[in-house]
Amino acid sequence: MSNPIFTSAREIQDFILARNWDFCFIGGIAVLRWGEMRMTQDVDLCLLAGFGNEEKYIDGFLRNFEARISDAGEFARKHRVLLLRSSGHVAIDVAFSGLDFETRMIKRATLFPFEEGIQLKTCNAEDLIILKAFADRPQDWLDVEGILARQGTGIDRPYCIEMLSQLCLARDNSEIVDRFKRLLDRD
Numbered sequence: 001m002s003n004p005i006f007t008s009a010r011e012i013q014d015f016i017l018a019r020n021w022d023f024c025f026i027g028g029i030a031v032l033r034w035g036e037m038r039m040t041q042d043v044d045l046c047l048l049a050g051f052g053n054e055e056k057y058i059d060g061f062l063r064n065f066e067a068r069i070s071d072a073g074e075f076a077r078k079h080r081v082l083l084l085r086s087s088g089h090v091a092i093d094v095a096f097s098g099l100d101f102e103t104r105m106i107k108r109a110t111l112f113p114f115e116e117g118i119q120l121k122t123c124n125a126e127d128l129i130i131l132k133a134f135a136d137r138p139q140d141w142l143d144v145e146g147i148l149a150r151q152g153t154g155i156d157r158p159y160c161i162e163m164l165s166q167l168c169l170a171r172d173n174s175e176i177v178d179r180f181k182r183l184l185d186r187d
Contacts, residue, residue, distance in 0.1 A: 008086035008092065046102055049080075
């Protein structure tokens with residue numbers, strides 16, 4: 001029996017690939033690939049939409065997937081996240097991306113076999129670390145620690161520091177980078 005998370009991820013991946021849109025999975029699915037095993041109850045992905053092109057993506061998704069909230073289109077235009085539900089009733093969050101880092105992350109993403117017949121395109125370990133650290137939530141820091149523990153010296157640490165530093169400039173929060181460096185020092 002297939003995992004409903006993976007089945008739902010494949011469902012939306014097939015939809016996206018049929019349209020030649022650029023994307024990758026982030027969040028819990030990517031953590032399962034690169035970090036410590038943990039439960040995830042939704043599917044998170046980053047779709048390369050740019051800025052000002054979101055409407056065609058919103059319309060396409062809403063014609064083919066159930067919205068999780070009544071004003072999903074308006075919410076997506078305002079917050080750049082479209083809240084959907086798969087045919088198997090799994091929550092799907094589509095983040096509309098357009099930053100240079102996000103574009104690079106999507107281009108670097110690769111397929112990974114999660115179970116028989118299901119390969120999903122996920123971001124790489126370094127980009128996942130950067131996303132998680134930048135989100136700066138307790139669970140995200142636990143995920144960063146798990147990825148570092150599992151991937152060890154295979155992580156391109158200078159790349160992580162450089163990209164995280166660039167993102168944190170916009171937030172004017174160097175504490176995130178400092179916290180990440182402290183984690184690396186413990187390793």
